[in-house]
Amino acid sequence: MSCMKRLCHETRSHDRLRRTLAVCLRLSRRLLLKMSEERDAAALSGSAQTEGEEDLFVSAMESPEAARLSAEDISPSSNGPKAEPMLLDDDPDDLFAEATEEVSLDSPERQPILSDGPSPVITPVTPVMISSRADVFDRSPDQDEDEEENRDTFDIQISVSDPEKVGDGMNAYMVYKVLTKTSLSIFSRDEVCVKRRFSDFLGLHSKLASKYMHMGYIVPPAPEKSIVGMTKVKVGKEDLSSVEFVEKRRSALERYLLRTVKHPALLKDPDVLQFLESSELPRAVSTQALSGAGILRMVNKAADAVNKMTIKMNESDAWFEEKQQQFENLDVQLRKLHASVESLVCHRKELSVNTASFAKSAAMLGNSEDHTALSRALSQLAEVEEKIDQLHQDQACADFYLISELLGDYVRLITAVKGVFDQRMKTWAKCQDAQVMLQRKREAEAKLQHANKPDKLQQAKDEIREWEGKVQQGERDFEQISKNIRREVGRFEKDRVKDFRVVIIKYLESLVHTQQQMIKYWEAFLPEAKAIA
């Protein structure tokens, strides 16, 4: 907070901004804390999903492979991974809208691909991997019951504050203070304060996504990168737009963390705990767009897009079809609503500027007026308009932080939700492919029955057993992911409704406040107008 104040002080010409930001900080923080308080969420009692001592790197090692898993296994039925780089050359932007990743022209503030971090390498699939995850899957029924019982004891507050610039020039970056206050037992202390930079948040999200998305969990998306915004900050421009940018980002990071810990499974995740508690965090190298990991991400997104087009799923469950359609519609509607609110923010800012400009002009007119009483009244009018201009500014801030940013978050969340449905499709496809494979192996074995090659026959029988296992696993996975998605969607819808209800009321209250202030100002002016004689 003090660093923010310092930034504000240095922008001497921006008294208004200082005031406005102070209001917004209070508003946004109060709102977010209230939102997390009012929401019921799964509480956590003892049962941590993963033993706390689990080595970060082991779990991190698992995750890139998990992600690669899907790309590899789809290979029989579509263009293999080798084909993707070629597709990338063919202007991926057109075919694969989802495959574009925002290129961050962040300076090489870190060396690309440190060896101490998780190295994203395509490793061959091993059955062992699948079964270990199966354990995790199987534990979820218990989790359900826990959630139901312990809803009322969710108690965690997170704030992101005090953005501080570290370093100079293009190597500079912002560091934020992350303060966690909680009474939950999985945390080692009641109150923890750590310093994190933006790529740390991205790294956290990347890990969580690769761990949980394929299970059908809706992982809250991280805030977006911004080349322009960050460049201005690095270059040292402490002007209005870069201060606003930092505040916008700080607020987005805070909302991101709150949403992440609201998720009962994610809250217990060791990566999340480490992020919130550990004073040193291994640098998340793989978040850079042009790093090896970044390119791999793009490749995989392209693969996903291709797969989406080629998989024709026989939907046996009408619920999923219905929900997918609903989310498609919701996506369109939210985007429209978001656009309208953004327009409102823009116009209200304009109104504020124009009111200030009119105020100055009215003051000049008052000076020029030779009738004394009228002159005084005009000067008073100018003062009123100036105060009203400030009101408009504050309201525009509320428009933005309360509604516009929330809608933006939800637009991104819906993308995550759609992603989870896609994961289910992929799981289904995998299951199908396994069945096809099994069929082939059986046919091969049948053929070998008549040939006289006992070794090969044995091998064929082994393979059949292997693929029978895979088919079973695939069916289990599919069932599990379907179950998870149902639960996640239910949770998402509940939260969405609650969020909107809370926010709308807060927003209307902000409008009430603005109007009441206006009444005050105009009522003070009225006698001045009447005094013109």
Add this chain to the structure above:
Amino acid sequence: MTSISEDIDLNNDASLVIDIPDALCERDKVKFTVHTKTTLSSFQKPEYSVQRQHEDFIWLHDTIVETEEYAGLIIPPAPPKPDFEGPREKMHKLGEGESSMTKEEYAKMKQELEKTVQVHEVFLQRLSSHPMFRKDRNFQIFLEYDQDLTVRRKNAKEMFGGFFKNMVKSADEVLISGVKEVDEFFEQEKNFLLDYSSKIKDATAKAEKMTRSHKNVADDYNHISGALNNTAADNNTAFKKHLEKCAEVFEKLRKVEDRMASDQELKLTELLRYYTRDIQAAKDLLYRRARALADYENSNKALDKARLKGKDVAQAEENQKQCLQKFDKLSESGKKELTSFKARRVVAFRKNLIEMTELEIKHAKNSVSLLQGSIEILKSN
């Protein structure tokens, strides 16, 4: 809707009462119905109702401007041309059986119509309340003549005469400021008017921008309301009602905001616009007086020359006497006009500022009760 005109002592005098009870917006013209009630003997009938177009008003204004007799008076400024660009296109399309107007476009057109009626009405009422203008022959024709005035208007000479005069006038600021003023009253007025006119022009422009932004915000509320309704359509029952209620709130907010913006426009922006034009009319008076002074000084020089040469002295003396008379007359009447102008301006500002403030308070209070009521409903759901 109270008009700017009520501050002027119009219609106090029942002997000549004028109003524009309605206006018709046709394809690309506005037809005003000018209604007159009079007890004056100079009129043939006690009541008239005629159709006039904007160009008729301009013709009337220009003939008055060019009347030498009125040189010492502040000529009421001509009403600006009705601005229906957007709505006009729509009207055109309507005529051709194409699209229909949305509620918003219709409301905007109505607002524009309100404004233009007000400003044309005030122009006539200024004339009718002035002891000299009300007796003007052309004014009477304007009010009485039950046929189209187009033929009279089409007199090209008159039109061009007016245009030429406007061109010359722009050099006047130099003339006015260059005049060596002996009379302290006029010296003060000159300084005041020159400065004030630029300030009020600026204030008008800024007020216009502010009002436009305000209307944009109201429009956004409208779009948000629509978007919320769309989202509601797809939702389950409980949340759907909630969203529909929110959409309703924004729709109502929009109406209030729109009303706030138009009232601000009518009371503040229109007031400033009007007085920008009126200040210009006062400056025109100063110009005419300065011209007369220049003429007088020239006639003095000519007289001296004539006396030197010993030729045409009587003529020069006569000329000089007339110039002096004219100048004195202009100064005397000018002083009266400018003094009453100031009084009128102060009264108008006072009235409009009070009315605007009261309306803003009223609308804000409406907003608050609407919002608080909605918050209660939304909370209880």
